[in-house]
Every structure is written in C-alpha cells, then in structure tokens.
Amino acid sequence: MSVPFIDFKEQNRLIQDEVDVGIKKVFEKGDYILGEQAQVFEKNFAGYCESMYGVGVNSGTDALYLALSAIDIQEGDEVIVPTHTFIATALCVSFCRARAVFVDIEPGTYNIDPKSFERAITQKTKAVIPVHIYGQPADMSEITSIARKHNIKIVEDAAQAHGSRYQSKRAGSLGDVACFSFYPTKSLGACGDAGMIVTGDKDIYEKALMLRDYGRKGRYEHKIKGTNSRLDTIQAVVLNAKLKHLDRWNAMRAQNAAYYAELLKPLKGVVMPVTKADRTHVFQTYAVRVPNRDQVMEAMKARGIHALIHYPIPLHLQEAYAELGYKRGAFPVAEAVANDIMSLPMFPHMTKAQVETVVAALRAALL
Numbered sequence: 001m002s003v004p005f006i007d008f009k010e011q012n013r014l015i016q017d018e019v020d021v022g023i024k025k026v027f028e029k030g031d032y033i034l035g036e037q038a039q040v041f042e043k044n045f046a047g048y049c050e051s052m053y054g055v056g057v058n059s060g061t062d063a064l065y066l067a068l069s070a071i072d073i074q075e076g077d078e079v080i081v082p083t084h085t086f087i088a089t090a091l092c093v094s095f096c097r098a099r100a101v102f103v104d105i106e107p108g109t110y111n112i113d114p115k116s117f118e119r120a121i122t123q124k125t126k127a128v129i130p131v132h133i134y135g136q137p138a139d140m141s142e143i144t145s146i147a148r149k150h151n152i153k154i155v156e157d158a159a160q161a162h163g164s165r166y167q168s169k170r171a172g173s174l175g176d177v178a179c180f181s182f183y184p185t186k187s188l189g190a191c192g193d194a195g196m197i198v199t200g201d202k203d204i205y206e207k208a209l210m211l212r213d214y215g216r217k218g219r220y221e222h223k224i225k226g227t228n229s230r231l232d233t234i235q236a237v238v239l240n241a242k243l244k245h246l247d248r249w250n251a252m253r254a255q256n257a258a259y260y261a262e263l264l265k266p267l268k269g270v271v272m273p274v275t276k277a278d279r280t281h282v283f284q285t286y287a288v289r290v291p292n293r294d295q296v297m298e299a300m301k302a303r304g305i306h307a308l309i310h311y312p313i314p315l316h317l318q319e320a321y322a323e324l325g326y327k328r329g330a331f332p333v334a335e336a337v338a339n340d341i342m343s344l345p346m347f348p349h350m351t352k353a354q355v356e357t358v359v360a361a362l363r364a365a366l367l
C-alpha cells in the first residue's frame, strides 16, 4: 500500500455541499472580494483564536508583511527570526527593508531558543517572530518576558498552528499580532492562497485594514501607502465550512501522532516530536529525526511512502540571505536538525493501517 503525504479527499467530501451552496450565493451576490462570507470568516476565525480582530489577506506571507508594516517596521530596524522555518518568515522582514537577524532553535521542540533570541537583541531590535513550528507553540512566556524587558513587539507566525494552545491560550492570542496561512495543505486550508492577521490591538487592526486595501479609509481617500491583499469571498466560504471541523480534525491528527509514537518507540535512532506539558501540538506536520535521512527517504519512496523535509536548509545558509554573511556553524542546533529531520505523512483521516504502513517502511529503511 502506498501512502500519500497528505490526502484531503475525505475533508473535501464533508464540506462539499456547504461549499457548493456558499459559492452559488457568492456568484448570485457578486461580492467576490471581502464579501459577506469573508467578513463572517474574519469574525469566526478571530473568535476561534480567542482574539478580537481578524484581517483577511491574500496569503500567510502577506499577513506577515502587513503585520510588520502595521507595527511600523522599517529600514534600519532589526527583526529576530528563528533560522529553522519557511523562508516567508524572513522575507516579510526584507519586504519592510529591515534586517532579519537569525537565531537558533531548541533541540526538543525545534522552536526559537529564547536564550539565542536574547543574545541577538541590539538597540535596533524592534520585533521578534516566534514561529509555532509544525503545530506546537514556541516558549511564549520566556519570549514575552524578554521582549517586554527590551520593548520588542511579538509577531506570532502561526501559519502551522491553527488551534494549538500555550498554557490554555490559543495560538493567535499570544503576542501583539499573529499571522496565519490558509495555504491548501495547512490544517485549515483554502482552495487557493489566503491568510489572516489576528490581533487584540485596535491600532494594529485599523492599520492592517488600510494596508491590505491600498491604504484607504474611504473609497478614494488614501491615508497611507497600502497594497492590494484582500481575502477572496470564495476562499472564505471554504474556510468557514472547514473551521467547524477544525477541532475534531486536530484531535484526529493528535490520535495519529499518538499511534505513530507508539509504533516508532522501539525503532532505534528515531527521534520523535516532543510536546511540552504546558502546550498542545496540533501536528500540522509530524517530523522525526532519523540517521541517514536521505537514503531512508529514498528507500521509503521506493515502497510508495511520501515523506518531505521541512526544512533542508536553514535560512541563514540560504543563498537569498548570503548578503548577511552568516557562516555554517553559526546555529548548530538548527543545522543538525536540517540534516536529519523528515516529515512523515499526516492528515486527519489517515487510517491506522496507513500509519502502520509508514512505520513498517521506515523500519525496513533503517535496517
């Protein structure tokens, strides 16, 4: 049996009727951009995050860029970013003409290391972007106490963490402003690009509203230089339908993760994900560390098992950031993780038999 990396057919089947009706209504009404369903979704999702305001945008990347713009990040500023993440976390800093300052991660959770963050702070540091990597929140109480001491804003990159909790608070309500992606493969995914800025801060909210819509206040009255990054109503129809199932789907992911953990335990050399006691992991990605990762992946692929690497090159070693002058060895934890991390298939409707098949292929590949 081959196992795909993700398979959302069952999810799609569950929401199909609701989406069909919703899209028909959008066509009838013609409110294609930021229409009624988009506004409903902004409210629904901000509420789901136990926060006040949601600003629907084109993508997670735009959510990050506009969130940084809304807190006035500009040329000359420094923003601290973990080096083990998707490149969008750093690109948004560059879009603001500020400098991305990379820091290392913790070995257990693969999240930003608060000590590495504190060491990187300078007079120019204006913000930090903790990424809740793979679906588990970063160490937000440590990060918050360091950030508050130095008057640094916290921008959560929650693109992988819809629904996770840190000390009972939802991802999205843990910093000054949070950014979500609804890229189709995310735990809450649209059928195209979409994203959202979530915040409890009215000033950030009002600025983000203008920034995503040409900086306008009235129809042709432009207060600031904004851009065009608005949520499509059809994407919101899909997202509203899926949001109702998200907690259940996250619980199904957690069950799959528990079964993986049970079966992987006897495998020598496999490092399983660590979930800290004070937070929940929503397992958008189930990442393990394995010896001889590349050969293991090849052997698994030959048996029809599709694994991926998130992420093979830390950002400080990416060609796109060569100008910053980081050298290999700068962030030893992230560099070691990049060499042996591997994401196994994970989706809510994965069957026990599929989990068993993946683990059997991994066991055989390790021999």
Ligand SMILES: Cc1ncc(COP(=O)(O)O)c(C=O)c1O
Pocket (backbone or CB within 6 Å): 059, 060, 061, 062, 085, 086, 088, 089, 131, 157, 159, 160, 180, 181, 182, 183, 193, 194, 195
């Ligand atoms: C951690 C992280 N940040 C940002 C993004 C960017 O989101 P998008 O693809 O919606 O632009 C992603 C996902 O792709 C991500 O995983």
